[in-house]
Amino acid sequence: MNSTPLLQGYGIRLEPLGPQHIAALTPIAIDPTNWQYMTLRIQTPADVERLVTDSVRNAEAGTVETWVDFVGDEAVGASSFYDINNTHRTAEIGFTWIAKPWRGRGVNPRVKLLQLTYGFETRGMRRIALKTHHENIHSQNAMLKLGAQFEGTFRNHMIMPDGSTRHTKWYSITAEDWPAIKHSLLDRIAVEPISPPS
Numbered sequence: 373m374n375s376t377p378l379l380q381g382y383g384i385r386l387e388p389l390g391p392q393h394i395a396a397l398t399p400i401a402i403d404p405t406n407w408q409y410m411t412l413r414i415q416t417p418a419d420v421e422r423l424v425t426d427s428v429r430n431a432e433a434g435t436v437e438t439w440v441d442f443v444g445d446e447a448v449g450a451s452s453f454y455d456i457n458n459t460h461r462t463a464e465i466g467f468t469w470i471a472k473p474w475r476g477r478g479v480n481p482r483v484k485l486l487q488l489t490y491g492f493e494t495r496g497m498r499r500i501a502l503k504t505h506h507e508n509i510h511s512q513n514a515m516l517k518l519g520a521q522f523e524g525t526f527r528n529h530m531i532m533p534d535g536s537t538r539h540t541k542w543y544s545i546t547a548e549d550w551p552a553i554k555h556s557l558l559d560r561i562a563v564e565p566i567s568p569p570s
Contacts, residue, residue: 374428376437377494379486383566384479386439386486389427389450393440394420396447406469409505413533427452434458441470441483443566448474451483453491455501463491464501473569481564484518485557492550499546506539515543519553 376388387393398420400406407413414423430436438452449470456463465487470479491497502520504511516522520543529540545553 374431375434376431376439377490379439379490381486382482382561383443384482384486385442386451386483387442388431389424389438389440391424391428393447394424397424397440397450400447400449400471401469403472405472409508409511409538410467411530411532411538412467430454438467439483439487441479443474443479443568448479449483451487453487453500460499461495461497462499462501463495463497464503465491466502477569478561478564478566480514481518481557481561482566485554485561488545488550488557489554492547497547499544502543502545503540504543506541508541512541512543518545519549519556520545521549 374388374390378388379386394417398417401414401420401423402416404413404415412423414420427436427438431438435456436452436454437456438450440447441449441451449468451468452466453463454466465484468480468483488500491500502515502518504515506525512522523542523544526540526542528537530538532538
């Protein structure tokens with residue numbers, strides 16, 4: 373059973389991913405800029421269907437929780453909890469992708485605020501990790517701006533679809549970090565309103 377909850381607040385809504393979202397997500401997901409630094413490649417509508425099917429199956433197994441990000445009635449991206457470990461109360465936030473017109477418009481900080489609040493305050497997680505490609509400087513800066521702590525680099529961690537090597541930069545937020553990070557995020561979104569594309 374998929375127990376991924378609906379999360380909402382701060383002007384956005386995170387709906388548990390399901391087949392009903394395929395049509396809205398397809399034009400967003402097939403944008404190759406979403407996958408530049410990931411080992412996954414989503415290029416066709418069939419790839420999107422497969423991604424959704426796999427995500428739902430993993431959610432039913434309890435190892436992944438994936439949300440579709442909405443501003444009003446418009447789907448603007450997706451993000452997941454994965455590598456969920458209920459014994460040690462840990463997870464990773466990742467596979468975050470946002471429609472190009474909505475990037476840098478206040479969506480992602482709100483997505484992370486909802487996910488982190490759910491993770492630490494509802495699920496009682498002790499650690500939430502984030503990771504990124506060594507060349508993805510934008511993502512690294514975003515994780516530091518979020519308040520995540522840099523933990524180090526896994527060298528030769530993955531082979532990219534083009535055969536190049538990915539060294540993975542790891543970051544984390546712990547339960548002890550969370551109160552200060554939540555306060556900072558609330559201050560940040562108060563002065564960074566959602567700014568719809570013109």
